[in-house]
Amino acid sequence: MNCVEVRARLHPYVDGELTVSEAAEIDGHCVECRPCADLVSAEREFRRLLRRQPREAAAPELRGRIVRRIRREAIVSKRRRWLPVPVVAVAAAIVAAVLWPARTPPPLIVDLVDKHLAYAQIERPAEVVSSDSRELTEWFQSRAGLRVTVPDYSRSGIQLIGGRLAEAREHQAAYLLYEKGRTLLSVFMVPASATDVPLPGRRVAYRGHDYVGYERKGVRTVSWTDGKAVYGLVSMLDYNALLECADRLRDERARQTRL
Ligand SMILES: [Zn+2]
Structure with missing residues (x-):
């Protein structure tokens, strides 16, 4: 898988929606490719932050x-x-x-x-x-x-x-x-x-x-x-x-x- 293919699957990948073999291919790519690995961790971090946003309106x-x-x-x-x-x-x-x-x-x-x-x-x-x-x-x-x-x-x-x-x-x-x-x-x-x-x-x-x-x-x-x-x-x-x-x-x- 190349960078373009990895990035096209970025969102389903971090959401755990890919097949095991597809996800493994991306894992493999990210070991070799720093920019893609960074994108993946930024996307994970983003989701973590979203979960942390308080749901309640301001007091x-x-x-x-x-x-x-x-x-x-x-x-x-x-x-x-x-x-x-x-x-x-x-x-x-x-x-x-x-x-x-x-x-x-x-x-x-x-x-x-x-x-x-x-x-x-x-x-x-x-x-x-x-x-x-x-x-x-x-x-x-x-x-x-x-x-x-x-x-x-x-x-x-x-x-x-x-x-x-x-x-x-x-x-x-x-x-x-x-x-x-x-x-x-x-x-x-x-x-x-x-x-x-x-x-x-x-x-x-x-x-x-x-x-x-x-x-x-x-x-x-x-x-x-x-x-x-x-x-x-x-x-x-x-x-x-x-x-x-x-x-x-x-x-x-x-x-x-x-x-
Ligand atoms: Zn790449």
């Missing part, structure tokens, strides 16, 4: 602290604007951040938050490491037949790290990883069939589009759907930044669809 006092912190950050962010956006849009986003922390997120979003937190703790969260949007687009296409839009946020100081395939509610999802400084930004694209749409919760309009935001375990999420896919951004970045990233992904996606 009320913690929730209160988070809400107060968001309000403070919303005020601070007016001063240090992260991206040059029109004043009206910034004002709208700040209102969103104050009113938002929506109710309990739907299971899909809970799942994405857990994945984000787990990936934020592992050494090599990306399955394919690249800062080149085109290369990643091609990787998703050849690896899984997915047509994925990979936005470039580098002018805003948010660097593309890479991508991976992820499972969300038993659906195959595309997962893009970015970082701003040491803060991870996760961008998930999941088939719309993985959840009930529209997503429940209060909607907020940003530049003419609707989004739903949830706050969970200290991270923020911004989500929307275009009917075919659900998009979810997860990060400790503030809502202004997330909405701006969401808006750009949406623009880019619309542009690609027109081509």
Whole structure:
């Protein structure tokens, strides 16, 4: 078995779903191949972390602290604007951040938050490491037949790290990883069939589009759907930044669809 074949079976392998002989072939390959062995241990570590994520929602006092912190950050962010956006849009986003922390997120979003937190703790969260949007687009296409839009946020100081395939509610999802400084930004694209749409919760309009935001375990999420896919951004970045990233992904996606 070569590296490509091993990596195509990575998830069923660590989940113990392969036949004994297939698993033995991968064991053998990993003895010789350090990169594949590293992938296997990263994937195992990831599953271990996922199991460790607490299932319970934040306690009320913690929730209160988070809400107060968001309000403070919303005020601070007016001063240090992260991206040059029109004043009206910034004002709208700040209102969103104050009113938002929506109710309990739907299971899909809970799942994405857990994945984000787990990936934020592992050494090599990306399955394919690249800062080149085109290369990643091609990787998703050849690896899984997915047509994925990979936005470039580098002018805003948010660097593309890479991508991976992820499972969300038993659906195959595309997962893009970015970082701003040491803060991870996760961008998930999941088939719309993985959840009930529209997503429940209060909607907020940003530049003419609707989004739903949830706050969970200290991270923020911004989500929307275009009917075919659900998009979810997860990060400790503030809502202004997330909405701006969401808006750009949406623009880019619309542009690609027109081509
Ligand atoms: Zn290998």
